[in-house]
Amino acid sequence: MSDATTPASVAVAPGALADPVARKQLMSGVDAVPGSSKPDSILVVDKIVRQFGGMTAVDVGHLEVQRGIITALIGPNGAGKTTFFNLITGFDRPTTAGKGAHWAFDGRTLDKTSASSVARAGMVRTFQLTKALSRMTVMENMMLGAQHQAGENLLKSVFKPLWANQEKEIELKAEGLLERFRLLExxxxxxxxxxxxxxxxxxxxxxxxxxxxxxxxxxPMAGVNPALTQSLLGHIQALRDEGMTVLFVEHDMHVVRHISDWVAVMAEGRLVAEGPSDTVMNDKAVIDAYLGAHHDTDLGDDALLSDEVLEQIAEEVAAEEAVREGDATDEAGTTGTTGEGRP
Ligand SMILES: Nc1ncnc2c1ncn2[C@@H]1O[C@H](COP(=O)(O)OP(=O)(O)OP(=O)(O)O)[C@@H](O)[C@H]1O
Incomplete structure (x- = not known):
């Protein structure tokens, strides 16, 4: 848990955060430290640990997600982001289940809740199209998304005429959404x-x-061509502007910078940084998490390459050149060539 001061609790009116100034103002009182308290948290997670054999994939002490904004969860490959998603949505169980792990969504404890109940509570994740879903039509996929509504329940099937109207409603809803996402045809x-x-x-x-x-x-942006990227980003922002909370995992740092109101960073299973995107992406822990292993990782803005990082890279390049030069000199010594390799 952070030792950050708790910002005054603020209930956010639906749609109030469509205004970027309102969002900035709301989050300006939040400390940019891992585990910081939020004015109106929709998700609160405590002591979630997941080990696979001897390896700790996730070890999150405390995390709060602010209602009504877009939060990005970023981190290098293997940081534990997907495992964390699986844990809080009931698709996996923490090793600390019953031993301190606790998480609540919109005030409701989810520790022992099944994946379908988590979805019913209002926390829904997207799933990549599996082979089976690919063989179904677009509309059939949409109807699956409404499974917990009438029609799913076998008992109700006995009274089909009673809920047939609702089936029609669900179909209309699916068509409305397909139209919104330009997929109706x-x-x-x-x-x-x-x-x-x-x-x-x-x-x-x-x-x-x-x-x-x-x-x-x-x-959400993996495998999306540039023509559709803008449209997808627009849809995500529109959901936020309508009052929905968005939590997303993304590797494309340009996208993260562009649409996130808040960024949380994981590395080696832990939450290592949090804050507004411009602050976080200049944070040393973040730079270390990404650039420590991969100097060629594009973090979406060259400004991120601080003097310190540039100096470090320059030193490493110089050291590598010195080694190469040393090798060339050795070769020259044994073959009788000049340093440039010409006889
Ligand atoms: N079912 C599993 N069994 C064993 N190890 C696992 C399992 N699932 C995940 N891991 C390991 O847990 C660690 C975290 O993996 P995870 O997929 O959550 O990371 P990630 O941050 O989502 O990575 P990426 O960005 O590459 O998707 C990795 O070392 C991974 O190999």
């Missing part, structure tokens, strides 16, 4: 025939069938 096509970007739109549309309060997107 594809509704009878196999989902597998969609482009990468259209699949992402379908994943989002399907998640919205259950009217979530928070949508969790796992790499």
């Amino acid at each position: 594809k509704k009878d096509d196999y989902a597998g025939s969609l482009s990468g970007g259209q699949r992402k739109l379908l994943e989002m549309a399907r998640a919205l069938m259950s009217d979530p309060k928070m949508i969790m997107l796992d790499e």
